[in-house]
Amino acid sequence: MSNFTKRQVLGLSALALVGVAGIGYAMTGTGEAGFDHRFMTVDxxxxxxxxxVDIRTAPEWSQTGVIEGAELVTFTDPASFLAKVGPQLADGRDLILVCRSxxxxxxxxxxxxxxxxxxIVSVDGGMSKVIASGYRTVSPS
Incomplete structure (x- = not known):
């Protein structure tokens, strides 16, 4: 059926397991994957x-209010988003993204x-969790 030795099968299994773990690691968005996905209070x-940056739509901003001082930029695609916020990131600071959930x-x-x-930090739970944690939003300007 196959010409693989037991050692080769074990080696391939280990590689597959590492690959699956790496995919899972990248999908969680933690550490070296390029972004963190976790809850943060406004403080x-x-x-x-x-x-x-609150990436929701204008009707959503009006419905719940926004974080005071947050940039309000609806995310439609990376290029147009970066055209709007990129200059503010030139100093190397973190990009903190908030949506509804x-x-x-x-x-x-x-x-x-x-x-x-x-x-990049993706706020887990979004504005729903931020508001539930007691933060009082302000009206979008």
Whole structure:
């Protein structure tokens, strides 16, 4: 059936396992994968000195309010997004992305990783969790 030795099969199995672990690692968006996907309070976001960007749509901003001082830039594609916020990231600070639940920011972070040298943080739970943690939003300007 196969000409593989037991040692070769074990070696291939180990490589496959490392590959699957690496894919899972990259998908979680932690560490060296280019972005972190975790919850942060607004105070924690501010303490990093990072650029906080709310990537939701204008109707969503009006519905729930926004984080005071956050940039409001709907994410449609990496190029147009970076054209708007890229100059503010030139100093190397973190890019902190917020959406409603954290799903869009995770996808946006994946799309942006490797395009900028900055660390990217996708806020897990998004504005829903930020608001649930007690933060009082402000009206979008």
């Amino acid at each position: 924690e976001m501010r303490a990093t000195g990072g650029l906080i 954290g799903n869009r920011t995770s996808a946006a972070a994946r799309a942006l990783q490797g395009m900028i040298p900055n660390r």
